[in-house]
Amino acid sequence: MSPTPPPPETGRPDASPGLPEHWHGLVDDAAVFPPGNAHLGDALAAYDARRPEWWSGLVGSFVVTDTDLGSVPAGVPVSVVLTTGAGAVEGVASLAARKGLTLAGLEVAVRDAADPVGNVRRIDAAARAVDLAAPLFIEVPGSATASWLAAVDEVAACDHRLKLRLGNVDHDLVPDAATVATWIDAALDRELRFKATAGLHRAVRHEPEGGGAHGFLNVLGATAALWDGGSTTDAVEVLEQRDGAALTDVDVAAARRWFTSFGSCSVTEPLDDLISLGLIEKVVDTQ
Numbered sequence: 001m002s003p004t005p006p007p008p009e010t011g012r013p014d015a016s017p018g019l020p021e022h023w024h025g026l027v028d029d030a031a032v033f034p035p036g037n038a039h040l041g042d043a044l045a046a047y048d049a050r051r052p053e054w055w056s057g058l059v060g061s062f063v064v065t066d067t068d069l070g071s072v073p074a075g076v077p078v079s080v081v082l083t084t085g086a087g088a089v090e091g092v093a094s095l096a097a098r099k100g101l102t103l104a105g106l107e108v109a110v111r112d113a114a115d116p117v118g119n120v121r122r123i124d125a126a127a128r129a130v131d132l133a134a135p136l137f138i139e140v141p142g143s144a145t146a147s148w149l150a151a152v153d154e155v156a157a158c159d160h161r162l163k164l165r166l167g168n169v170d171h172d173l174v175p176d177a178a179t180v181a182t183w184i185d186a187a188l189d190r191e192l193r194f195k196a197t198a199g200l201h202r203a204v205r206h207e208p209e210g211g212g213a214h215g216f217l218n219v220l221g222a223t224a225a226l227w228d229g230g231s232t233t234d235a236v237e238v239l240e241q242r243d244g245a246a247l248t249d250v251d252v253a254a255a256r257r258w259f260t261s262f263g264s265c266s267v268t269e270p271l272d273d274l275i276s277l278g279l280i281e282k283v284v285d286t287q
Contacts, residue, residue, distance in 0.1 A: 018054055018283055022253040025060030026216070027270050028079055028104075028263040030197070032064065034169055036265025040068055047076065054283035055271055061104035063263050066092050074100040079137075079263070082108040085119075089126040103134035105195075107163050110140050116151035124158040137195050139163040143175075144182040156190035161260075166214045167199015174199060174212060180219070181235035185226050188258060196262040203273035204244040214239065216262055216270065217247045217277075223255040244277050252279075 030036070031043035038046075043062070050056050061079040064072055066088050072078055078101055082088040085108060096103050106127070112119040120138060127136050138160050140151045155162060164183050168174050175183075187194045196219060204215040222235035228251075241247055264270060274280040 019057045019280070022256050023274070023280060024057045026256070026261055027059050027267050028061045028063050028195070028261050029059050029267055030063040030263035031265050031267075032068070033081075033263070033265055038265070040064070040071055044072065044076065050267075055280070058271055058274075058280075059267050060261050063107075069095055069101070070099075072099075072101060075102075077102040077104040079103075079105040079107060082106065085109075085111050086123040086126040089123070089132065090130050093130040093132055105135045105137055105161075106132065107137045107139065107195075107197075109163075110138065110151060113141075116140060116147055117154045120151050120154040120158065120160075124154075124160065127160075135193075136160045137163040139165060139197075141165070143179055144186060149186060152186055152190060152192070156192050162187050162192050162194035164194055164196045165198050166196050166219070166262075171208075171212070174214070177214075177236045177239035178232070180214065180239055181222060181226070181232040184219070184223055184235060184259075185232050188223070188226050193258055193260050195260050198263070200262045201264040201266045201269045203270065203277060204247060205240060205242050215247075217244070217250060217273075217279075219262075220252055220255040220259060221247050221250040223259045224251040227254060227258065244273075248277055248279060 029043070029047050031038040031046065032040055047062050050059065061077045062072070063079045063081060065081050065083050067083055069078065069080055069092060080092050080103065082092065089106065092106065108123055110116045110119045123138060138155050140148055142148045152162065166175060166180060199213045200216040200219065202213065202215050203217040205218050206213055206215065218239045218241055221238040225234050225238050275282050
């Protein structure tokens with residue numbers, strides 16, 4: 001692994017000056033996605049209403065599908081989830097430019113299981129055709145098989161980023177700690193930044209009804225451990241840690257250079273957990 005990681009990303013321009021830098025832009029507002037399923041208008045109003053809050057910098061972009069992008073007003077930094085594939089890149093880039101929207105990122109899943117490498121190349125070609133400036137996060141479904149690793153190699157060769165799906169409404173489909181550790185290790189071996197989606201609204205791994213759920217602080221800790229030379233076994237141990245106090249010494253700044261953000265249908269639950277763990281000091285308005 002390279003001894004010189006890339007500089008961290010700090011979230012949206014109005015990030016809160018009172019919030020430690022390494023927490024800026026950690027949470028992408030995915031309120032319109034399951035299980036929240038908020039109405040788009042309500043979610044946009046909530047996103048805008050929290051801008052004056054002392055903790056607003058914790059929240060980065062607003063996550064929206066390409067089919068709803070036309071309803072997002074200018075001034076909102078958006079991460080756009082493509083509901084089809086490479087063919088949607090041109091239309092999204094064109095619409096965002098016409099509306100004056102800030103593209104924080106495009107997120108697209110590999111859909112061709114028979115040829116994932118070719119699918120990554122087609123996505124890359126579509127992005128290059130429009131000279132896409134925004135980061136492109138590519139989700140490669142599946143476990144770390146040879147074909148998965150080949151597709152991830154191609155993501156790295158094309159200089160894009162990974163999107164890791166760490167949760168699912170069906171708890172049987174939530175990847176186990178060993179799988180997540182292998183994914184993160186593969187990303188770091190290829191010097192790939194990545195974002196996560198699904199199931200990370202709580203800081204610490206826990207057991208909701210129906211199955212387990214990963215914690216974003218666990219993922220940060222596993223990333224830092226692997227970057228520092230730890231093994232996947234070490235990362236699994238961190239990912240399975242259920243004692244929040246044992247995770248409060250995580251080198252968040254180091255981890256955030258690679259683990260850029262995660263989408264969550266709730267932005268207040270991550271905040272509440274960080275406050276309760278003493279990692280963020282709550283600012284009380286005395287006026």
